[in-house]
Amino acid sequence: MRKSIASYLILTLSICILLFVSVSSKETVIDLGKYSTKGIELCYTVSQDENIKDNVLASNEVNKAFSPYLGKSFVGFKEAIGFKESRGNYFIVNTFGYLGKYQFGKGTLRALGINNTDTFLKTPELQERAFIAYAQRNKWILRRDIKNFVGKRINGILITESGILAAAHLSGAGSVKKYLRSYGLDNFSDGYGTTIEHYMRKFAGYDTSFLKADRKAKAM
Known part of the structure; x- marks a missing residue:
């Protein structure tokens, strides 16, 4: 009988404690009706330009933060x-x-139509156009190699179009042809020791379908 009474008292006490904790843990409701921003000078960090296009390239504007997750897109x-x-x-x-x-x-x-390097260095938009034009030229020069080698593996590296174009940016299209057609035996490296193979691996799998092969692409 005593054990039953003790168990009942413990149960009752536990319920009281739980009810107390539940009530006391509720957040206090704040009445925001009395608050206003009237008369306060506000500072916004988001542009109010309603005409921004969705397809603007990431680097069109210099010194502006741009850090979305770009994934394997062309940008x-x-x-x-x-x-x-x-x-x-x-x-x-x-x-x-x-x-x-x-x-x-x-x-x-010069091949891309740019003769003034000072202007080039001071003009980010021109540099962006130059990158695209050069990639278009390389895509035309390497069009047969892209067709023949994409999807294959060389020295364990899956060959992709973006990897080929990145390697061509590093070393020139001719060196990429030699690498592919020698199945990796002729592996060019630049003055800092970066190889075609490194670029093939590092820049594999991006979507470069945006680029149209163009033998005469110019930046100007």
């Missing part, structure tokens, strides 16, 4: 290459004289 492709080449710096010249975000040589720029 992701070019931004990844830009970061690898220069950490995304439009205004840099490396120790070998390569210029800008995508590290173009003067000879390549």
Whole structure:
């Protein structure tokens, strides 16, 4: 009998404690009706431009933060290459004289219709156009190799169109042809030791269908 009474008292006490905790843990409701921003100078960090297009490229505007997850999109492709080449710096010249975000040589720029390197270095939009034009040229030059090798493996690396175009940006289309047609035996490396094979692996699987093969593509 005593055990039953003790059990009953413990149960009752436990219920009281649970009810107390439940009531006390409820958030206090705040009446916001009395609050107003009238007369306060507000500072917005989001642009109020309603005419922004969805397809604007990531690098069209310099010195503005842009950090969405770009995945394997074309914008992701070019931004990844830009970061690898220069950490995304439009205004840099490396120790070998390569210029800008995508590290173009003067000879390549002349082929793209750009003769004034000072203007090129100061104009991010021109650098973006140059990247696309050069990729279009390389896609035309390598069109047969893209058709013949995409989907195959060389030295364990899955060959993709984006990997081929990235490697062509690094070394030129001719060196990429030699690499593919030698099945990896002729593996060009640049002045810093970066190889075609490294770019093939690092930039594989991006969507470069946006690029149209164009033998005469120009940036100007």
